[in-house]
Amino acid sequence: MPGSGTLLSARTQGWLLAAVTLVVLPHLPRLPWWITLLAVGVGLFKLLLLRRSRRQPPRLLLALLTLAAAAVVFFSFGTLLGKQAGVALLIVMLALKLLELHTARDARLLVYLGYFVVITNFLFTQTIPIALYMFVATVIITAALSTITHSSEERPVGNHLRLAAVLLAQALPIMLVLFVFFPRVAGPLWGLPKDAYAGMTGLGDSMTPGAISSLAQSGATAFRVEFFGPAPEPALRYWRGPVLWHTDGRTWSPGRIASYSRKLPETVQNRGEAVRYAVTLEGHDKPWLLALDLPAQISRRALYTVDFQWLSYRPVRERIRYEATSWPRYHTGPLDPQLRKAALQLPQQVSPRVQALARDWRARTDSDRGVVQQALDHFHTQPFVYTLQPPLLGEDPVDDFLFGTRRGFCEHYAAAFVVLMRSAGIPARVVTGYQGGEYNPVGDYWLVRQADAHAWAEVWLPDDGWLRVDPTAAVAPERIEHALDLDLQAAGAPARFRLAESGLLVRGWRRLQFAADAVNNHWNQWVLAYGPQRQLELLAALGFKQPSWREMALTLLLLTGTCLLGIALWMLLRIPRPSDPVVQAWQRFCQRLERLGVRRAPSEGPLDLAMRATAAHPELAPQVRTITDLYIRLRYGRSLQDSREVQQLQQRVRHFPQRAG
Amino acid sequence: MLLDGIVDRLGDIILGKEHQLRLALTCLLARGHLLIEDLPGVGKTTLAHSLAAVLGLHYQRIQFTSDLLPADILGVSIYNRDTAEFQFHPGPVFSHIVLADEINRATPKTQSALLEAMEEHQITIEGETRNLPQPFFVIATQNPLYQIGTFPLPESQLDRFLMCIELGYPDAKAERELLRGADRRTLLAGVEPLMSTGQLLELQKGVDSVHAADALLDYLQALLEFSRQSPRFQNGLSPRAGLAVLHSAKAWALLAGRDLVLPEDLQTILPAVVGHRLQAAEDQAANLTGHERVRLLLESVPLP
Numbered sequence: 001m002p003g004s005g006t007l008l009s010a011r012t013q014g015w016l017l018a019a020v021t022l023v024v025l026p027h028l029p030r031l032p033w034w035i036t037l038l039a040v041g042v043g044l045f046k047l048l049l050l051r052r053s054r055r056q057p058p059r060l061l062l063a064l065l066t067l068a069a070a071a072v073v074f075f076s077f078g079t080l081l082g083k084q085a086g087v088a089l090l091i092v093m094l095a096l097k098l099l100e101l102h103t104a105r106d107a108r109l110l111v112y113l114g115y116f117v118v119i120t121n122f123l124f125t126q127t128i129p130i131a132l133y134m135f136v137a138t139v140i141i142t143a144a145l146s147t148i149t150h151s152s153e154e155r156p157v158g159n160h161l162r163l164a165a166v167l168l169a170q171a172l173p174i175m176l177v178l179f180v181f182f183p184r185v186a187g188p189l190w191g192l193p194k195d196a197y198a199g200m201t202g203l204g205d206s207m208t209p210g211a212i213s214s215l216a217q218s219g220a221t222a223f224r225v226e227f228f229g230p231a232p233e234p235a236l237r238y239w240r241g242p243v244l245w246h247t248d249g250r251t252w253s254p255g256r257i258a259s260y261s262r263k264l265p266e267t268v269q270n271r272g273e274a275v276r277y278a279v280t281l282e283g284h285d286k287p288w289l290l291a292l293d294l295p296a297q298i299s300r301r302a303l304y305t306v307d308f309q310w311l312s313y314r315p316v317r318e319r320i321r322y323e324a325t326s327w328p329r330y331h332t333g334p335l336d337p338q339l340r341k342a343a344l345q346l347p348q349q350v351s352p353r354v355q356a357l358a359r360d361w362r363a364r365t366d367s368d369r370g371v372v373q374q375a376l377d378h379f380h381t382q383p384f385v386y387t388l389q390p391p392l393l394g395e396d397p398v399d400d401f402l403f404g405t406r407r408g409f410c411e412h413y414a415a416a417f418v419v420l421m422r423s424a425g426i427p428a429r430v431v432t433g434y435q436g437g438e439y440n441p442v443g444d445y446w447l448v449r450q451a452d453a454h455a456w457a458e459v460w461l462p463d464d465g466w467l468r469v470d471p472t473a474a475v476a477p478e479r480i481e482h483a484l485d486l487d488l489q490a491a492g493a494p495a496r497f498r499l500a501e502s503g504l505l506v507r508g509w510r511r512l513q514f515a516a517d518a519v520n521n522h523w524n525q526w527v528l529a530y531g532p533q534r535q536l537e538l539l540a541a542l543g544f545k546q547p548s549w550r551e552m553a554l555t556l557l558l559l560t561g562t563c564l565l566g567i568a569l570w571m572l573l574r575i576p577r578p579s580d581p582v583v584q585a586w587q588r589f590c591q592r593l594e595r596l597g598v599r600r601a602p603s604e605g606p607l608d609l610a611m612r613a614t615a616a617h618p619e620l621a622p623q624v625r626t627i628t629d630l631y632i633r634l635r636y637g638r639s640l641q642d643s644r645e646v647q648q649l650q651q652r653v654r655h656f657p658q659r660a661g
Numbered sequence: 662m663l664l665d666g667i668v669d670r671l672g673d674i675i676l677g678k679e680h681q682l683r684l685a686l687t688c689l690l691a692r693g694h695l696l697i698e699d700l701p702g703v704g705k706t707t708l709a710h711s712l713a714a715v716l717g718l719h720y721q722r723i724q725f726t727s728d729l730l731p732a733d734i735l736g737v738s739i740y741n742r743d744t745a746e747f748q749f750h751p752g753p754v755f756s757h758i759v760l761a762d763e764i765n766r767a768t769p770k771t772q773s774a775l776l777e778a779m780e781e782h783q784i785t786i787e788g789e790t791r792n793l794p795q796p797f798f799v800i801a802t803q804n805p806l807y808q809i810g811t812f813p814l815p816e817s818q819l820d821r822f823l824m825c826i827e828l829g830y831p832d833a834k835a836e837r838e839l840l841r842g843a844d845r846r847t848l849l850a851g852v853e854p855l856m857s858t859g860q861l862l863e864l865q866k867g868v869d870s871v872h873a874a875d876a877l878l879d880y881l882q883a884l885l886e887f888s889r890q891s892p893r894f895q896n897g898l899s900p901r902a903g904l905a906v907l908h909s910a911k912a913w914a915l916l917a918g919r920d921l922v923l924p925e926d927l928q929t930i931l932p933a934v935v936g937h938r939l940q941a942a943e944d945q946a947a948n949l950t951g952h953e954r955v956r957l958l959l960e961s962v963p964l965p
Contacts, residue, residue, distance in 0.1 A: 603963055636872075636874040636876060636921050
């Protein structure tokens with residue numbers, strides 16, 4: 001390569017550029033704009049260098065650029081470590097290395113960095129499309145590696161790609177063994193950077209007006225549920241999350257109700273059919289394990305709170321799967337005096353209008369149940385509007401909402417309702433969680449999104465114990481039957497719901513979405529959620545009871561060894577096949593002649609062999625002659641191989657008798 | 662085919678030796694020189710003579726003796742009194758076909774005079790370079806027995822002969838025909854040339870255009886490589902030997918009427934071309950004949 005100042009061929013450099021571009025591309029939107037600019041600029045500059053085969057930039061300039069880039073990364077992130085800063089630094093270095101390709105060693109370094117960048121992509125997202133994309137990227141990088149190794153030969157592009165694909169295919173069994181048997185540990189093994197869990201969404205541990213309505217505008221998946229029997233009716237599909245006791249008038253928080261046990265208290269009684277199901281919960285960085293109201297049992301080590309909630313010991317940071325049993329109809333029994341006190345707590349200031357309203361209801365009836373009914377009637381008959389974008393509330397949100405704006409989302413209704421109940425002397429609390437879910441007929445499971453986030457109230461009645469009351473249902477009963485339609489929400493307008501569509505196209509589109517989510521669900525369950533729990537289950541199914549680390553490591557070694565041995569044996573025993581189809585056909589012909597008793601000597605030429613064959617089997621003389629002539633012309637002839645003649649040779653050999661007689 | 666006719670006609674004169682005749686012709690076509698190692702009386706002279714007669718070439722025979730001098734072969738300048746200057750009288754080497762009979766009887770000095778002429782196709786006497794006629798073909802004979810008082814050609818000189826063959830005794834049928842038939846010399850006298858010198862030179866040029874495919878070159882290289890790697894041989898075959906093999910194989914293919922070289926061509930000429938260049942290693946059976954050594958080589962290298 002005169003003039004380019006490098007030992008690497010332009011072809012190899014082109015491959016490397018393509019590989020680097022592929023692996024860096026998904027990172028670009030996540031990086032600061034100047035890194036994107038730098039990476040694209042360097043890529044284009046490299047392309048220019050390749051086309052014009054100009055001199056590469058001087059080393060001193062590159063060294064200065066590298067230092068400057070590292071410094072800028074440090075100043076813009078405040079660190080060189082961590083997920084964001086680390087990836088940014090890696091990509092800057094990778095891009096600059098493109099300008100310093102002199103020897104095969106540089107190229108190899110670039111390739112290995114490329115493999116590493118492939119892995120870093122999975123720190124951000126682990127979906128199927130990105131996995132497929134990264135597989136393609138890995139093939140291209142491996143092909144680039146192949147061009148470095150075979151730099152002296154001019155091979156066609158497909159040749160390198162095929163080699164890369166074969167190599168990866170050979171790595172597949174080992175990959176599977178490692179995936180299944182490599183000892184899994186709970187939590188991040190290699191100390192993932194602190195910011196790794198940024199951006200997880202989910203229910204918070206407190207509630208202010210607007211908290212849930214902002215969550216409800218996210219289409220992200222909260223969890224998926226498979227019922228082991230028939231699904232409960234929509235009015236019973238309340239997924240219980242954090243229970244909020246304490247309010248200062250605006251914000252609701254769990255308060256100081258900290259009493260845990262390992263199982264359901266015996267005072268709680270089942271009054272109906274138990275429902276069994278499995279939940280695949282997305283990571284949300286909080287300990288709550290969502291379950292159908294009222295959760296009875298769960299298949300994980302977890303704590304049961306006094307307000308009927310299962311809590312994980314550690315925040316749920318990756319997707320987990322657990323099985324649970326719930327009692328949709330229940331009776332919670334008597335109320336502890338201390339809890340009663342907490343359930344009657346009121347903010348410092350409750351406006352006179354609110355107190356008057358509560359007193360009025362209390363005066364009109366003699367039972368708590370009657371008060372609850374009157375409150376629901378109030379929400380139903382007065383002009384309350386259910387909307388995702390309620391107006392801002394003033395100093396006293398409850399008063400302002402009840403007598404002023406009268407527009408609100410579920411949290412407004414739940415909060416106002418609980419304040420009213422407490423003012424009337426009825427123990428009440430706010431429960432947050434999810435309501436409803438969408439059935440996926442393709443995968444036979446229910447998908448619950450963040451948009452299904454909901455807040456409702458619970459009151460304690462002497463006859464019923466804790467009773468779920470949903471004031472939102474009194475205002476907008478459709479909310480309980482249908483999911484919100486995220487595409488149709490206008491500011492301040494009443495919320496629109498997703499109703500059954502009739503259009504063929506719309507239904508087809510829905511069906512496609514279901515199918516995509518079903519595939520995604522399997523990917524989540526079997527690939528991404530394959531953690532310590534699932535590994536133990538699988539190993540137990542294979543006959544390893546309570547495997548220790550040592551046993552698992554041994555199994556891993558044994559299986560990997562077996563895999564490698566198998567591949568080695570296969571390579572050893574495989575008869576080397578000539579790549580030339582002409583030689584292949586000829587060897588086949590020789591094999592057939594051998595069965596006829598004419599065995600070719602190792603160094604015997606075609607004419608000699610044909611002569612012996614003809615002498616031994618005069619009846620085959622014409623065929624032997626044609627095949628030999630074709631072979632001689634194709635293999636020793638002057639002209640280039642004509643594919644028609646090659647086919648003709650193959651065909652003649654195929655028709656040559658296999659056996660005597 | 663012209664060449665087939667020539668082989669047939671030669672076969673009429675030299676009975677039962679078609680293979681050797683073809684080898685000799687191949688050697689001539691490949692512009693090489695031929696060494697025949699055999700006992701007296703098996704028809705070496707007749708072979709050389711009939712080749713010349715059939716091809717219409719000028720033929721000279723030099724009987725090498727221990728007192729033969731270089732000038733006896735190359736020629737001398739003699740003072741001419743009439744013109745008052747030296748006049749060159751060309752020696753027997755200035756002919757198309759030269760039979761150097763019993764070359765190992767002459768002194769090395771005389772031998773090398775001929776060998777140099779063979780190599781250069783020209784001679785330099787008294788500062789003047791003279792071209793030898795085209796084509797120029799030397800057939801040297803060497804008696805493998807009765808080595809007393811002889812100067813056997815060293816290995817380096819043997820290398821100058823493209824081929825080394827043996828004639829051997831005729832088989833019973835050929836012998837009977839020989840005994841029955843007319844005198845060979847009478848037969849030779851009646852032979853008409855079948856080819857002009859120009860045609861022969863054309864054919865020699867045609868050898869170069871015979872095609873040797875990559876597959877064949879692979880095979881040849883494998884053979885050369887084996888001869889160099891194997892502990893059975895003292896020295897491997899030289900690049901010159903490789904070129905000689907290829908060129909001979911091309912000439913053989915041309916003689917067989919083909920325009921491409923087959924492995925068989927190579928295998929056929931290999932004993933004649935390589936037998937005298939390949940020495941078995943000392944610890945191996947040193948009494949292997951040249952042909953046996955070549956067979957060893959051929960059997961060791963498989964043909965794909």
